[in-house]
Amino acid sequence: MYYSSGNYEAFARPVKPEGVDRKSAYIIGSGLAALAAACFLVRDGQMSGKRVHILEKDPIPGGACDGYQYDNVGYVMRGGREMDNHFECMWDLFRSIPSIETEGVSVLDEYYWLNKRDPNYSLMRATVKRGEDAHTDGKFGLSDKGAMQIMKLFFTPDEDLYNKPITDVFDDEVLNSNFWLYWRTMFAFENWHSALEMKLYIKRFIHHVGGLPDFKALRFTKYNQYESMILPMIKYLESHGVQFHYKTKVVNVAFDIQKEKKTAKRIDVIHDGSEASIDLTEDDLLFITNGGCVENSTLGDQNHPTAFNKEIKAGGGWDMWRRIAAQDSSFGHPDKFCGNAEESNWMSATVTTLDNRIPPYIQKICKRDPFCGKVVTGGIVTVKDSNWLLSWTFNRQPQFRNQPKGQLVGWVYGLFSDKPGNYVKKPMRECTGKEICMEWLYHLGVPENEIEELAEHSANTVPCMMPYITAFFMPRAAGDRPAVVPEGSVNFAFLGQFAETERDTIFTTEYSIRTGMEAVYTLLDVDRGVPEVWGSVFDVRDLLNSAVQLRDGKKITDMELGLIEKLALKAMLKKADGTDIEKLLKEYHLV
Secondary structure (H helix, E strand, O other), X not given: OOEEOOHHHHOOOOOOOOOHHHOEEEEEOOOHHHHHHHHHHHHOOOOOHHHEEEEOOOOOXXXXXXXEEEOOOEEXXXXXXXXXXXXXXXXXXXXXXXXXXXXXXXXXXXXXXXXXXXXXXOOOOEEEOOOEXXXXXXXXXXXXXXXXXXXXXXXXXXXXXXXXXXXXXXXXXXXXXXXXXXXXXXXXOOOOOEHHHHXXXXXXXXXHHHHOOOOOOOEOOOOOXXXXXXXXXXXXXXXXXXXXXXXXXXXXXXXXXXXXXXXXXXXXXXXXXEEEEEEOOOOEEEEEEOOOOOOOOXXXXXXXXXXXXXXXXXXXXXXXXXXXXXXXXXXXXXXXXXXXXXXXXXXXXXXXXXXXXXXXXXXXXXXXXXXXXXXXXXXXXXEOOOOOOEEXXXXXOOOOXXXXXXXXXXXXXXXXXXXXXXXXXXXXXXXXXXXXXXXXXXXXXXXXXXXXXXXXHOEEEEEEEEOOOOHHHOOOOXXXXXXXXXXXXXXXXXXXXXXXXXXXXXXXXXXXXXXXHHHHHHHOOOOXXXXXXXXXXXXXXXXXXXXXXXXXXXXXXXXXXXXXXXXXXXXXXXXXXXXXXXXXXXXXXXX
């Protein structure tokens, strides 16, 4: 497997890999990474779909990319997905997945046209005092000292950040700024999360720094992630004969570990309550989704709180990974990620409005008609003075194809599930759907004497607790995640957010799809390059632009510097006089 860039290989089709007709594939899980691997096996590996087997413990596919209407509960979206125009592997895949809405076009075509016609941006990024504009006004609000802390992190070697929390590299100069408000709520970072992941995110999305305050950098699907992304992939795979085995829990994988050779030999499963095993040869390729950010997630309903279930049981991604990791040190250290649910959890809730009483409050804040079929909030609206650090969003409506006319489906989440609310004096994790809705309505500015009535009769709210939703942000070191294809692997690879690949960042759709592509291309020796991660971190234009944007447009000559630094800057600028460097500095408003 190798990386490539440009359109020479992007438009090419690989030759059929040698020996693929005698090989089979088994994929553990049916999340985005697993489905992507199956798609790449069929499209680029040219493996017969009948020889591809997807083993899924649940009755439906999709993993974390869900969107479903549960009987007697309501619509549920545990999370949402923000996309980037430089998700190179994702768009490489979706150009080949047919739309299930528009005949003759791809999912990428459909998505591209939608976001061209209806570009995303927010008109109200944050509120205070029950629905008033927080007046972040597109500013990061960083002091020179705070900006220098971010710059220092950017240049710190990865190994110096192993096992360190963000509070080791940032102090209140950053943590009390609008920058951190934008960042932590958009990406769900907590102060105690990994400084390494923080650095990797800054590098990965350096080209989008200027789009953080109003989300103009983002793109969204038309419907929820399940109907817009997962269902087209399922239809594509089914059309090629891929075999889906639902209600099939994989409890362990047995390996033959030799000095320079590691081979997956057996998959132990529980199917419909019965134990069974699948023996593997070197021609049986195994793709393992290890861990899981929505593992142990639980739902409540309008009148019942959800449970906080931290217990890791057999048949889940964490327990399976523990059993695998016990067999070889190169298979990672799962307890680094799933060992402290108090630091890796947050809660979400899906709100469905049932009549016309709540939408005017939404419209007042987002400044758009939520029934117009176009962008509504344009990303999350963060309640800056919320004890739960509540954020909420309504994407294009309808969010579900079968959604009744006159209803809106939106999403609420709180980073601090253990803190009492401002209005409902209970921790979010102890609240019913109705109570979470009441807290949200309070922050929308609904008169207090109407809040309970609206929460009970004008909305249906479904809470969801996810104990490990940000497990991948826990402080870590090299080797804590297994390589996509560990050294010496003969017939197996790891997939998803807890597999390690170069430069890319977790908690993105691109990361999941990239691991699937790299796994398939490596094990089948596909003769085509995997698109490299977008190289904005190596583009001087993006670096200069982001430096100015982070300082809210202030020039470098305006920085508060000591005498030595001032003299050094003056000397540097003098040397740039009359050169292309001076032109760049002026073009991007550094001087």
